[in-house]
Amino acid sequence: MNTVIIGTGYVGLTTGVALAYVGHDVTAVDIDPSIVDRLSRGEATIHEPGLEELLHLAQDRLTFTTELPDLSGETVVVIAVGTPPKENGDADMAYVDVAARQIAERIQPGANLVVVNKSTVPIGSARHVEGIVRRTLRERGVEATVAVASNPEFLAEGRAVRDSLYPDRIVVGSDDEAAVEVLRRLYAPLLEQAFEPPPGVPRPDRMPLPPLITTTATSAELTKYAANSFLATKISFINEFAGLAERVGADVTQVARAIGLDDRIGTRFLHAGIGWGGSCFGKDTRAILATAEGYDFPMPVVQAAVDVNYQQRVRIVEKLQEHLKVLRGTTIGILGLAFKGDTDDLRDAPALTLIEVLQERGAQVRVHDPVAMDNAQALEPPLDVTYATDPLDLADGCDAIVVATDWDVYRQLPLDDVAAAMRGRVLVDARNLLDPDAVRARQLRYVGVGR
Numbered sequence: 001m002n003t004v005i006i007g008t009g010y011v012g013l014t015t016g017v018a019l020a021y022v023g024h025d026v027t028a029v030d031i032d033p034s035i036v037d038r039l040s041r042g043e044a045t046i047h048e049p050g051l052e053e054l055l056h057l058a059q060d061r062l063t064f065t066t067e068l069p070d071l072s073g074e075t076v077v078v079i080a081v082g083t084p085p086k087e088n089g090d091a092d093m094a095y096v097d098v099a100a101r102q103i104a105e106r107i108q109p110g111a112n113l114v115v116v117n118k119s120t121v122p123i124g125s126a127r128h129v130e131g132i133v134r135r136t137l138r139e140r141g142v143e144a145t146v147a148v149a150s151n152p153e154f155l156a157e158g159r160a161v162r163d164s165l166y167p168d169r170i171v172v173g174s175d176d177e178a179a180v181e182v183l184r185r186l187y188a189p190l191l192e193q194a195f196e197p198p199p200g201v202p203r204p205d206r207m208p209l210p211p212l213i214t215t216t217a218t219s220a221e222l223t224k225y226a227a228n229s230f231l232a233t234k235i236s237f238i239n240e241f242a243g244l245a246e247r248v249g250a251d252v253t254q255v256a257r258a259i260g261l262d263d264r265i266g267t268r269f270l271h272a273g274i275g276w277g278g279s280c281f282g283k284d285t286r287a288i289l290a291t292a293e294g295y296d297f298p299m300p301v302v303q304a305a306v307d308v309n310y311q312q313r314v315r316i317v318e319k320l321q322e323h324l325k326v327l328r329g330t331t332i333g334i335l336g337l338a339f340k341g342d343t344d345d346l347r348d349a350p351a352l353t354l355i356e357v358l359q360e361r362g363a364q365v366r367v368h369d370p371v372a373m374d375n376a377q378a379l380e381p382p383l384d385v386t387y388a389t390d391p392l393d394l395a396d397g398c399d400a401i402v403v404a405t406d407w408d409v410y411r412q413l414p415l416d417d418v419a420a421a422m423r424g425r426v427l428v429d430a431r432n433l434l435d436p437d438a439v440r441a442r443q444l445r446y447v448g449v450g451r
C-alpha cells in the first residue's frame with residue numbers, strides 16, 4: 001500500500017521503516033535535508049536498537065525526501081511531526097497544521113486518502129485536521145475522498161522497533177468505516193504477524209496476535225493520554241512507597257515484586273528510582289492536565305503523579321546532602337545522562353535536573369553516558385560539567401557517584417577500581433541497579449531508593 005509519513009523523529013522513522021519492512025511502499029518526508037541525506041544513505045539518525053539493520057533490509061521500499069510528493073490514488077498519509085508543549089502545557093499543533101495544509105495542497109483530483117494522526121495531539125485534533133484539509137481542497141477546487149483517523153503509537157524508546165513490529169494492540173479511531181478498513185489492510189501484516197522477523201529483533205515467544213481496537217477519533221486520542229498518564233502514575237506510586245519503605249525499613253524492590261505478581265497489578269513499570277523522564281510522560285501528563293483545566297475538570301491523581309515525580313529527583317540530591325552534609329565544594333559524578341537506558345535521548349532527563357540542583361548547591365559535576373554524550377555536549381546553553389571518558393575516569397576524585405540512568409553497562413561497574421579512584425565513599429544507586437552487598441564489600445556506602 002502506498003504510504004507517506006511526514007516527520008522522521010522516533011515515531012515517524014520507526015513506523016515508516018517497520019511498515020516498509022512488512023511490505024508497504026513508504027515515502028518518508030522530513031524538512032531537514034541532512035536527516036534525509038543520512039537516512040537515504042542507510043544511516044539511522046536516532047539511536048534505536050535494530051533500526052539501522054531494518055532500514056537496510058527495507059531500503060528497496062523506502063524513499064526519503066524533503067518534498068511531500070503528489071498524493072493520488074489510494075494513499076495513507078501519516079502525520080508524525082512533533083507536538084512540543086506550549087507554555088501552559090497544551091500540545092503545540094503548529095507543525096501538525098502545516099502538515100495538514102501541505103497534504104491538502106498535494107492531493108490530486110480523484111485521490112482516495114486516509115490521513116492518520118500519529119503524533120500525540122490534543123482531543124479533537126482529528127476533526128481539526130480534517131477541517132484544514134477540506135478548507136484547502138475547497139479553495140483549490142479539487143474533489144477527492146479524504147478521511148482522517150487517529151492512530152496513537154505506544155512505542156517506547158529503546159524498544160521502538162520491537163514495539164512497532166510486535167505491538168500489544170493497534171488503536172484506530174475514526175468515524176469513517178472505509179478509512180478503518182484501509183488501515184486494517186495497512187496493518188494486516190502486523191495484525192496477522194505475517195512476516196519473517198528480522199534477525200536482530202525476534203518475535204517474542206508465544207506472542208498473541210495483536211487486536212485492532214476501533215474507536216471514535218476522540219476515544220483514540222484520549223487513549224494515548226490515558227495510557228501514558230497511567231504508566232507515569234504507576235511509577236510515581238511505587239516511588240511514593242519507596243519513600244515510606246525507607247522510613248519504616250522495608251525494601252521496595254521486594255514489595256514491588258510481591259504486588260506485581262498479582263496479575264491485576266503486573267510487574268512492569270514498578271521499578272522505583274529517580275522518577276520518570278523522556279519525551280512523553282512529562283509532556284503528555286501536562287497536556288492532559290491543561291485539557292482537563294479547559295473543561296474545568298480537576299485531575300488530582302495525574303497532578304499528584306507529576307508532583308511526586310519532581311520530588312523524586314530532588315530527593316536524590318537530598319540523599320547526597322544527608323551523607324555528604326555540605327555539598328558546596330564537593331565533586332559529584334553522575335553515571336548516565338539519557339532519560340533511560342538504551343537511548344541517546346535527553347528530553348526531560350532526570351540527570352539534567354540533578355545537575356541543575358547540584359550546581360545550585362555549589363557542587364562540581366562530572367558526567368558520563370555510554371551513548372548520549374554527543375547530545376549532551378550539543379545542549380544549549382552548554383552544561384557546565386566535566387565529561388568523563390568512562391565510568392572509571394568519572395570516579396576520579398569524586399566525593400559521591402550517582403547512577404542516574406539504567407544502562408546495562410553500569411550493572412557491571414568495575415567496583416574495585418571505581419572505589420579506589422573516588423575521594424569519598426558514597427554511591428547513590430538512583431535506579432536500584434546494583435547489588436548493595438557488592439558495593440558495600442568495597443567499603444562504599446550504598447544508598448538506593450526505597451531499599
Ligand code: UDX
Binds near residue numbers: 228341
Ligand atoms: C513512553 C511509553 O512507554 C510509550 O508507550 C509511549 O509511546 C511514549 O512514552 P518512553 O518515554 O520511551 O515511552 O519510555 P518508558 O520506557 O515508558 O520510560 C519512561 C520513563 O519512566 C523513563 O525515564 C524510565 O526510566 C522510567 N521508568 C520506567 C521508571 O522509572 N520505572 C519503571 O518501572 C519504568
